[in-house]
Amino acid sequence: MIDIAAGPDGTALLHWPVDPAGPTVDALQQAVTAAADEVLAEGRHRVEVRRPATDPVGRRALLLSGFRQEGVLRQAAPLPDGGHGDLIIYARLASDTVHGPNGFSGVMNSALPRKRLIAHVVMRDPAGRVLLCQTTFKPDWELPGGIVEPGEPPRQGAVREVKEELGVDRAIGRLLVVDWLPPYLGWEDACELIFDGGVVTEDDLAGFELDQREIVAVRLCTLEEAAELVIEGAHRRLTAACTVADGETAYTEHGRRV
Known part of the structure; x- marks a missing residue:
């Protein structure tokens, strides 16, 4: 389901196709967590994912898997109608706290609005x-x-x-x-x-x-x-x-x- 590619400087890049009829949030969360755990156990220090803003299932699964939202690549994702949408960058570091209250708070702090x-x-x-x-x-x-x-x-x-x-x-x-x-x-x-x-x-x-x-x-x-x-x-x-x-x-x- 998930492709793993080598990125620069010890980063692993995860990718999977956007499929409206694809896996549920829970199933995708399990797959993303397993893939991230695997590459971090191999010694990589960072796992990065870029998801279209129009993919709520994938974005939700990443947050539930302990990935922090880091930024937006504006108009970087081609759309079926010929236009372009935003790509959201997520990452999980080997040093990140993923579980428990601190992990949850860190993840939500990265994704919630800040005034x-x-x-x-x-x-x-x-x-x-x-x-x-x-x-x-x-x-x-x-x-x-x-x-x-x-x-x-x-x-x-x-x-x-x-x-x-x-x-x-x-x-x-x-x-x-x-x-x-x-x-x-x-x-x-x-x-x-x-x-x-x-x-x-x-x-x-x-x-x-x-x-x-x-x-x-x-x-x-x-x-x-x-x-x-x-x-x-x-x-x-x-x-x-x-x-x-x-x-x-x-x-x-x-x-x-x-």
Whole structure:
């Protein structure tokens, strides 16, 4: 049922034809597990499989066999209608934990969706004007902050991003807003956390050391002025952050309170 071929650098490649009338998930899982166990017992360190995105039975069997999903080869699989679909790459390493809770969690962690997490910071002057950044990579302005790194606490991510973008260490306060962002400019959807960055003055701005690769300029502006600089959803969540009650955290979706 399963062909085994030698790949580069001690990798074994498994393959079998896509057959809608073929084996069940359970039968295929047993065959895939046996083949992987065989080649790993022979001393290979990696078993790799590439399955069309249109093969749910094969993809399910691989996950049940302890294979991790590693990536997508876009439009790499020819389709019967002459078009092309995606190929999903799976692999199992000799060092992988396959059985028990850790094995299950590792497999599912590789295959389940992961949302991008963004941490931004609201800094306001005594008059209530908000600090915004003009960026090098998009036309609309933005709050200081950015994408949280894997394994990084969101608040610490906000501290790091402010340091990188503005060149200053800021004490980051409480969480003001949790917002869901729809897809935008090629990005998939994400969740954004907005933290209180405290009071900032024009003198503080003069002391910033901007990261010129990302930040062109900074300015303080009213919410009315910000409406001309940021996209509509960003203005809604910025308004929510500036008007949230003391001790409250607002939950919004695309800036709209829910």
